[in-house]
Amino acid sequence: MIIYPEVHLARFIKRPNRFIAECQLIDSGEIVTVHVKNTGRCKELLFPDTEVALSYQASEKRKTDYDLIAVKKVEEWINIDSQVPNQLASEGLLEKKILLPGLAGEICSLKREQKFGNSKFDILVETDQGEQAFVEVKGMTLENNEIGAFPDAPTIRGLKHVEELIKAKKIGYQCYVLFIIQFEKVKTATIHEKMQPSLAEAISLGQKAGVHVLAYSCQVSPATIDIQKQIPFELNQEFEDPNR
Structure with missing residues (x-):
């Protein structure tokens, strides 16, 4: 089993390019730029306001503090981490x-x-x-x-x-x-x-x-x-x- 550290729920806003997305944290309302751990299209998953899971992995070597790891489709979670x-x-x-x-x-x-x-x-x-x-x-x-x-x-x-x-x-x-x-x-x-x-x-x-x-x-x-x-x-x- 793989367990991700410090996971936060958020709402997907948009994906400016295949590497990053903008999401709004549900618990705080903060809008954050996140790394999308999948360069595929994921067009059938990433719609505005869709619930997503973000793993907080801040580092001085990173440009973003969060990874987008999973997307909720209806009532089911789909992991999109390509690694x-x-x-x-x-x-x-x-x-x-x-x-x-x-x-x-x-x-x-x-x-x-x-x-x-x-x-x-x-x-x-x-x-x-x-x-x-x-x-x-x-x-x-x-x-x-x-x-x-x-x-x-x-x-x-x-x-x-x-x-x-x-x-x-x-x-x-x-x-x-x-x-x-x-x-x-x-x-x-x-x-x-x-x-x-x-x-x-x-x-x-x-x-x-x-x-x-x-x-x-x-x-x-x-x-x-x-x-x-x-x-x-x-x-x-x-x-x-x-x-x-």
């Missing part, structure tokens, strides 16, 4: 909350940011039976009708990672794409094909080559996020973009 999925994935794998199908033996080593070809994969695990596996982690915050989808904007980096995983699989690594769904109420996860057809095609080729695609939902509160359970990943699931 949190890798940490949750690492903890989940070591604590056996996340299981990798087809992997022989028990995980005895986990390394972050491991280079392969022209990419760096998020995680490399090794087992006590000598098997090695790359795990590429992707955070998922886009939702509609309890269907989670990735991406909310085209990702060249994400496409390259899938293509590199296929190459790694061919030379003997076990390979996984792991979606960390940063909200709770979700029935299935999929690729937003209309947003990026090339990524959907690459995922399909990857699955045929033996790359596993997994999705896990999370329990989210304003101040916490933790792995909840595995969710079915269905590449052919229809998804209606709430932003269109």
